[in-house]
Amino acid sequence: MNRIHRLKKASYDQERLIKCTNRVYVPRVWDNILFTEEAEKYCVPPLFELTSLKDGKKVYAGFENYTELNFVIVPPWVLQSLGDENDNVSVSLVHKLSPCTGMRLSPISNLFFDEIDQQEFCLLNALHFKYSAITKGQIIDLAFGPKTFKVLVDEVFTESGEETQSVWIIDTEASLSIGERYYVEKYVNLEMNKPTEEMFVDSGDYKYLRLMHVRNTSCLCINVDTNIGDTA
Numbered sequence: 001m002n003r004i005h006r007l008k009k010a011s012y013d014q015e016r017l018i019k020c021t022n023r024v025y026v027p028r029v030w031d032n033i034l035f036t037e038e039a040e041k042y043c044v045p046p047l048f049e050l051t052s053l054k055d056g057k058k059v060y061a062g063f064e065n066y067t068e069l070n071f072v073i074v075p076p077w078v079l080q081s082l083g084d085e086n087d088n089v090s091v092s093l094v095h096k097l098s099p100c101t102g103m104r105l106s107p108i109s110n111l112f113f114d115e116i117d118q119q120e121f122c123l124l125n126a127l128h129f130k131y132s133a134i135t136k137g138q139i140i141d142l143a144f145g146p147k148t149f150k151v152l153v154d155e156v157f158t159e160s161g162e163e164t165q166s167v168w169i170i171d172t173e174a175s176l177s178i179g180e181r182y183y184v185e186k187y188v189n190l191e192m193n194k195p196t197e198e199m200f201v202d203s204g205d206y207k208y209l210r211l212m213h214v215r216n217t218s219c220l221c222i223n224v225d226t227n228i229g230d231t232a
Helices: 012-018 028-032 037-041 076-082 111-115 119-127
Strands: 002-009 023-027 047-052 058-067 071-074 088-093 102-107 133-135 139-144 147-157 166-168 175-178 187-190 208-211
Touching: 002 023, 002 076, 012 023, 012 071, 023 028, 023 047, 028 058, 047 076, 058 071, 058 076, 058 133, 071 076, 076 139, 111 147, 119 139, 119 175, 133 147, 147 166
Parallel strands: 002 071, 023 058, 102 175, 187 208
Antiparallel strands: 002 088, 023 071, 047 058, 047 088, 102 147, 133 166, 139 147
């Protein structure tokens, strides 16, 4: 079963429900198949394949609710993955997707490593009941209490242990490893009488300077180039 719909960003109330999920609102026309006997030959709960008609990019999405509009209402990360609002996408129900046995996720923000404890457990918990499928290369939003972090799906693996593109993660016992491609060590050790290498700190980010073997009479000199960026 395949239909063409346009993409639409979620309203404020809708986004509160689906921002950190892969769930979408679909037009009422899908009511004649979802949760019927015919739907049993597809993934349960329902899984949609959304394919951009512009460039062929795909996202796998779960079902949140119906909308009376002839649009698919999607979370922000899905809209960023597929294109722009009002772009046309092909929407179809998925018969089967390989179950996930392992994944590697890379948090985009370095703050994740500073603020989240028990990181592997928290990542799995953030996926649990929020995502039914994930795809390699996509950047998704995950909620950790009141905090939201963007996470890159680096790798996903199937039962055979082979790397694949997309996997089903409901009712699976997948292992998880954390990629550190975006991790930056924030502590810079300062040795007496040894200048550090030049450092650049991105906007909104920060560095810690850790003094080693300091005496009460020690002086610290920090030279800041204000022509390159902002200082505080």
